[in-house]
Amino acid sequence: MEGAVTQKAPSLCFVAPHLYPVLDPATKVDFVGGAEGQQDYISRECARRGYGVSVVSLDFGQVDGASISNVTIYKTHKPGAGLPGVRFFHPRLTKLWAALKRADADVYYVRCAGMLAGVVAVFCKRYSRTFIYNGAHDTDFEPGKHLIRFKRDVLLYEFGLKHADLVIAQNRRQQELARHYYHLLSVLIPNCYALPNGYNPTPDEKRTTILWVSTMREWKRPELFLALAKALPRYKFIMVGGPSNYGTDSYYNMLCDRAAGIENLTMTGFVPYDQVDGHFDNACLFINTSISEGFPNTFLQAWARGVPTVSLFRLQGSASDIMPGSYVDTYEELLEQVTCLMGDEHKRIEMGRACEYYYRNNHQVEKIVDRFLRAIIDAADHSGGDTSQVSQL
Template sequence: MDRTIYFISPKIREFLSEDPGSAGGAERQQYLLANELRKFGFNIGFITASGNDQLRSDGKFEVWESCPVKAGFSISFVVEFLKFLHSLYVTDADYYYVRGLPRIAVVTNLVLSLLNRSLVYCIANESNINQKYLYSHYSKPFLWAYFWMLSSATIVSQTESQAKSLREDYGVDSVTIPNGCEITPEVEFESSSKSLHVLWVGRIQREQKRPDRLLDIAEELPDVSFELIGPLDGEDAYCDRIVSRANSLENVVYSGFVDPDDIYSKYVEADLLLNTSDYEGFPNTFLEAWQSKALVVSMYYSFDNKLKKFKFGHQAPGIKKTKEEIAKLANKNLSESKGRAREYVINNYSISNIANEYAELFTQSSDKWT
């Protein structure tokens, strides 16, 4: 009997639309995973936000435009929320998958428990399980429901550190499945420039991604070229300052949003990917950079402390140390390390292998729920 999986994500409609707009790594990861899981015989659907743009009509997925974006007390939100509950009832899928999005996950879990169905919840990043963050952003009644969801749903962690935190802080066992990467054909690129080229990819926002740190470094390394890629996704004033500063620096280019299908050419042209985030889950950008033979310098995210072990990954906490690390790499021959980076991703993180792990999880979960 065919099994059906529904991915619940308000922003994935941007990736399903004819014009992807500001679709991010989380949406791309779910879209890639959905396509791979179809090869295992699963029927795939999406519950996403409503919108005016045209969705892709390739017939591969069933799409319900009923996922709330922001909570509120307006009539439009109430109507949208009721449509969301209706879609959960009518779709009658075998599995529902939510990545991050604590509020949507809690509501989904409550409804599915009444319908005698179960949720697969994937930890998106450390903020989903960091107790200090949770207690500062959510009410206690909500957190009671959230903690109950963690204990009743099937939980997927992306890293061993997330699995450890779930186990020690919440008494919750999880299945660790990392992100996967679409392996593209190898492309050789010979730059005409002798300067190091550093790429930054992510949403332009202050709370997590902190692109302002890249600009601080760029100001002190005028001989290194930097490219900033990503949609504006934060406070207007902050985004305006980032774009203005980037345009004022001769060694920085702000390229805005780049279609996910075109992003690999940017990685191929880069020597380094710089990550300036306060926290991450499991960055797609690391895998995309490595498979394109770009090295990674991360300011704070440690990749389960693996960056210290790999010569194609470097961790340098703080602006000063990051600047020094980039300056040091600018004077090195990086070709050998770049080759090892691509080989590592192919052997460990191809999306086909990751989808196989999810297929096993959904099959085992089906046995448990029936």
């Protein structure tokens, strides 16, 4: 797969509203999720291998058709643009559809549950293109639990999911859910991660912080990390993340008020994607408190550095995988395990080495993109799309 691209290789379009600020870190935004990080790695690596790659993203002031690392960016509407009641149709649908046409790709890819999946599926049916949906969270495949605000968008999402030429799951549980609830077969392709260029490992003795990184949402249960910091005052805790990009900030403000009284806790607020890595460099332990996830990028950021993870969410890989790190079911078990690992440096370092070994063998970008390209080329071949229509309309 690393070889030269053949003449028949499909062109790829990643439909990702918030991806541009990741591709261009100079763009100032206050929200970036894990799905954007994954698409950043995959799109850049595909472009590096010679594939035609484009991105359809919101209008953050960039020039339409601009190129970053050989990835061409087509913009839709500005964030928040339009009048309530009509903005779903214009400018959102109209500008999205126009950007999809300008991209003129063979394969269109959507990651995250939402109305985009349905719209892109309709577009691909209309113009005989290949549509790929990639799960980003376990609830993407659980009816009634989708992280989608409007019923209209749920209906569009489920239409798109059911009409995808290929469904990609991040873990075994997602495969099982897709098969059980939607009668869909899927390909398992886990997340990937690359250490920054010039990465220099921090010596173990200088890794002193217990770290939590995510967007502040109720199902992430950040209040449990606050309780952990309060219960273990001898250790330094750092909490990285800002409020969700939808809804009010009342939940985030409540967390800030509670954190203010915990002297050994630093709450950073939102940190740009390209700057989060520095917090992992200095961590000796990473904590996840979520009820559910997909495959958190934060696990890979920790594991790549030999930082062990302790999680209330049980991660699942393939059927044969024994996942590294520590998994607990209650806050009391979390407190006990963190206390144990912080009191036993040898055990903590050994667990971190096992995490790093697992990362190197399963989650490096080149290996994951090999699997990704094999899957989408097969899907494009079997969908039989005619790629001659869009540019004529």
